Amino acid sequence: MKLILTLFLAALLSACAGPQLRGTGDLGLVIERASGHVTLVNTSTRQPYARIAGLGDLSHASAVYSRDGRYAFIFGRDGGLTKIDLLEGRIVKRVIQAGNAIGGSISQDGRIVVAQNYTPGGIKAFDAETLELLAEVPAEYAPGQFSKVVGLADSPGNKFVYALFDGGEIWVSDFSNPRQPTTQRYPAGKQPYDGLVTPDGRYFLAGLFGEDGVAMLDLWQPEKGARKILENYGRGEEKLPVFKMPHLRGWSVAQGKAYLPAIGRHEVLVVDVATWKEVGRIPVRGQPVFVMARPDGRQVWVNFAFPDNGKMDVIDTLAGKVVHAFAPGKGILHMEFTPRGENIWLSARDDHKVLIYDTASFTRLGEIAAESPSGIFFTSRAARIGF
Amino acid sequence: MSLNRLLPLAALLAATAAWANEPAADRQKELVHLVRQDCGSCHGMTLQGGLGPPLLPAALRDKSAEGLAATIYYGRPGTPMPPWKRFMSEAEAQWIVDKLMSEFPQ
Numbered sequence: 001m002k003l004i005l006t007l008f009l010a011a012l013l014s015a016c017a018g019p020q021l022r023g024t025g026d027l028g029l030v031i032e033r034a035s036g037h038v039t040l041v042n043t044s045t046r047q048p049y050a051r052i053a054g055l056g057d058l059s060h061a062s063a064v065y066s067r068d069g070r071y072a073f074i075f076g077r078d079g080g081l082t083k084i085d086l087l088e089g090r091i092v093k094r095v096i097q098a099g100n101a102i103g104g105s106i107s108q109d110g111r112i113v114v115a116q117n118y119t120p121g122g123i124k125a126f127d128a129e130t131l132e133l134l135a136e137v138p139a140e141y142a143p144g145q146f147s148k149v150v151g152l153a154d155s156p157g158n159k160f161v162y163a164l165f166d167g168g169e170i171w172v173s174d175f176s177n178p179r180q181p182t183t184q185r186y187p188a189g190k191q192p193y194d195g196l197v198t199p200d201g202r203y204f205l206a207g208l209f210g211e212d213g214v215a216m217l218d219l220w221q222p223e224k225g226a227r228k229i230l231e232n233y234g235r236g237e238e239k240l241p242v243f244k245m246p247h248l249r250g251w252s253v254a255q256g257k258a259y260l261p262a263i264g265r266h267e268v269l270v271v272d273v274a275t276w277k278e279v280g281r282i283p284v285r286g287q288p289v290f291v292m293a294r295p296d297g298r299q300v301w302v303n304f305a306f307p308d309n310g311k312m313d314v315i316d317t318l319a320g321k322v323v324h325a326f327a328p329g330k331g332i333l334h335m336e337f338t339p340r341g342e343n344i345w346l347s348a349r350d351d352h353k354v355l356i357y358d359t360a361s362f363t364r365l366g367e368i369a370a371e372s373p374s375g376i377f378f379t380s381r382a383a384r385i386g387f
Numbered sequence: 388m389s390l391n392r393l394l395p396l397a398a399l400l401a402a403t404a405a406w407a408n409e410p411a412a413d414r415q416k417e418l419v420h421l422v423r424q425d426c427g428s429c430h431g432m433t434l435q436g437g438l439g440p441p442l443l444p445a446a447l448r449d450k451s452a453e454g455l456a457a458t459i460y461y462g463r464p465g466t467p468m469p470p471w472k473r474f475m476s477e478a479e480a481q482w483i484v485d486k487l488m489s490e491f492p493q
Contacts, residue, residue, distance in 0.1 A: 033432065059432035077431055100436060118437060148438060165438065191467070193438070209467055241462065241469035244428045245438060306425045307474065331424070349424065 024069040025339065027086050028378035030347065030354055031074070032371045033058045038074065039370050040089055043338045043345075043378060046356050046366045050089030056080040056096075062103045062375055065382035066128060067110035072377065073128070075104040075115055083131060086379070093131045097124055102150065107158045108385075112178050114152065114160050121146035123162060125175060134178045141167030141185075151195020151206055151248065153386045155219050163192035163206040163215075170195070170206055170217050170226050186226045188215035196248040197386035198258075198273065205229075207248050209263055216276060229276045230260070230269055239264025244305035246289050250386035254297030255317050261288035261302075268302060268315065280320055284313045290334065293317075294341040294359055301344060303332045312346070314362070324362050328355050333373070339380035347373035408478050418475065418483060419492045429467065434491060438467065447488050455487070456480040 026044040036058055040050040055061070057078035064073050071092065072084045079098035084091055100119035106112070106128065113126045122138040139147040147164035155161050158175045168190055173183045190210025197204050197219075206215040206226075212234040217226040246261035253259075257279065258271045268291055270280035286308025293300045300315040309331050314324040329348030336345050343365065346355045354368040354376065381387040410418060423432055429439035440446065447455065459480040462470035471480070486492065 057431070057433050057435075059427055060437065077433075077437065078435075100431070102437065150438075193467075242467065243425065243469055245467065306428075 022087065024086050024379050026379075027069075028336070028376065029063060029072055029074075029084070029086070030345075030368070030370050030373050031058050031061045031063070031375040031377075033061065033349075033374040034372035036076075037371065038072075038084065039368070039373075040084075040086060041345075041354075041368065043343065046343075046368075048368050048370075052084060052089065052091060054091065055082050055094075058374070060102060060374070063377040063381075064104060064106045064113070064387065065377075065379050066106070067382055069379035069382040071128075072379075073104065073106065073113050075101050077101060079115075079117065081113070081115055081126065081131060095126075095131050097126070097133070102148070103152060105152045105154045105160055105387075107154055107160070107175060108156055109158060112158065112175055114154075114175075116149040116152040116162055118148040121148050121164075121166070123149055123152060123160065123173065125178060125181065127178075135175070135181050137171075137173050137181055137183055139164050139167060139171070141169060150193060151204075153195060153197040153204065153250075155197050155204070156201045156385065159219070161195065161197060161204040161217070161219065163188060163195045165191055165193065168192065168210075170204060170215060172204075172217075172219070172222060184222060186217055186222065188217075188226045189213060189228065193245050193263075194248040196250050196252060198253055199250045199385060201385040203273070205248065205258070205260075207246065207260065207263070209242075209245070212263070214260065214271075229271060230278055233262060233269060233278065233281075234265060237265075240266065240287065242287050242305060243307070244287070244289055244309075246287070246291075246305075249292075250384065251292045252300075254293035254300060257317070259291045259293065259300045259315070259317075261291050263287075268300070270320075282315055282321060284315075284322060285311050285325060292335055292337070294337055294344075295339065296341055299341075299359060301335055303335060303346075309333070326362070328357070328364075329353065334375050336376035336378050339378065345376050347376055349373060408482065410479055410482055414479070415482075415492075418479060419486075421474065422483060422487075422491065423493075434487070442487050442491075444488055444490065447484075452481070452484050452488060455484045459483060 030039045036055045039048045056076045059077045074082045079101045082094040098117040104115040124136040125134040147167035152162040170186045170188045173181045189208040192206035193209040195206040204217045213228045213231040215226045260269045268282040286304030302313045313322045316323040329351040331349030356365045431437045434442040
């Protein structure tokens with residue numbers, strides 16, 4: 001073990017005698033969806049430093065981090081849950097936990113990793129150390145009827161909040177006793193497609209596909225139930241077709257406002273998070289998929305569903321409009337800001353590259369080769385609620 | 388004309404008809420990429436299903452090929468399935484269904 005670590009660090013930090021200690025704050029990973037690989041990257045050198053194979057079907061894969069930022073937990077489409085050591089550049093443990101999975105989350109105390117599954121519909125909790133199964137909560141919203149689960153996010157108190165696509169509800173499962181979770185249910189609306197917890201951990205929002213609106217649950221006062229915000233934002237107009245479901249996460253909140261993708265409209269909806277009233281709409285060049293704020297909240301970057309997935313729009317939150325529109329590559333699937341936002345990394349699936357941009361000047365700083373790259377996840381997520 | 392002499396002719400006609408409906412090789416590649424990558428964002432890159440149902444032969448076996456082609460071409464209102472007619476012809480939708488029901492290319 002020590003020998004491997006020594007060799008690895010020697011390779012990483014160039015020729016130096018003896019083992020070098022290292023933090024992980026500037027490390028991360030890129031999912032290579034088609035070939036079951038992840039590439040480990042360094043955001044200071046802007047270079048890859050290791051590549052790991054054998055992770056199965058990684059389409060729509062996502063990752064969360066242990067609180068020390070050393071281990072990544074990767075949730076694959078085929079139900080695989082893989083724990084990776086970023087320092088040793090290897091798989092620590094891998095289990096197949098479901099038939100068809102869609103992501104996961106890690107508890108406030110870092111001890112419980114939860115996967116959300118389509119088949120069988122529900123969530124499963126694992127010991128973060130050993131990946132031993134602790135408990136499961138089947139999403140049986142009516143007798144014998146199980147829902148696909150979306151939008152899973154951690155919230156304070158070792159709770160996990162998620163939405164039921166088929167069941168139209170928001171569920172809150174409390175894992176204070178990890179082997180015996182308790183669950184509360186709240187009606188939400190038609191076909192929730194994804195969800196987010198605000199960065200302070202107080203509100204859970206579920207975007208609705210089956211109706212114009214967003215369901216909002218105040219986790220400080222859940223007994224009040226979920227209520228609709230942005231109701232009827234489409235105002236009965238005919239929807240444009242949606243060729244890919246948008247994604248929601250706490251990154252949408254910037255400067256006291258939430259920037260949310262409209263469904264079937266080429267707009268970003270802006271909501272005041274104090275009043276939950278709509279305060280603006282920003283026209284963009286396609287169906288938004290990721291609407292992501294730079295960590296300082298000054299900019300919001302937007303990518304789009306097919307067939308506009310080669311474009312990106314950058315909103316200046318002070319001006320309230322798109323200030324930079326460009327087409328960085330083919331099949332821009334995901335983006336991730338460096339921890340303080342001076343750079344953004346974009347995955348260009350069909351160019352087989354990850355592109356690195358300066359967010360102030362919009363100049364390209366470099367690129368990394370990767371096979372059909374999709375998700376990019378940096379260790380700075382380890383310390384954020386809802387990631 | 389005996390049946391023996393008719394059969395090869397019928398086979399030839401069927402083969403010609405199939406060939407006429409078959410998209411050109413380059414276009415087939417584009418359609419396969421579209422299905423795996425873009426349909427795959429809901430149905431899974433390996434077509435085993437996701438938010439959308441699985442599209443593997445076993446899952447489609449009992450369905451009508453025409454109905455499936457219409458679903459691709461026109462979408463299915465009330466569900467997230469959008470119409471793809473801006474991006475392909477009806478014959479191409481039918482070709483995709485044929486491939487899905489047998490074995491979809493990589």
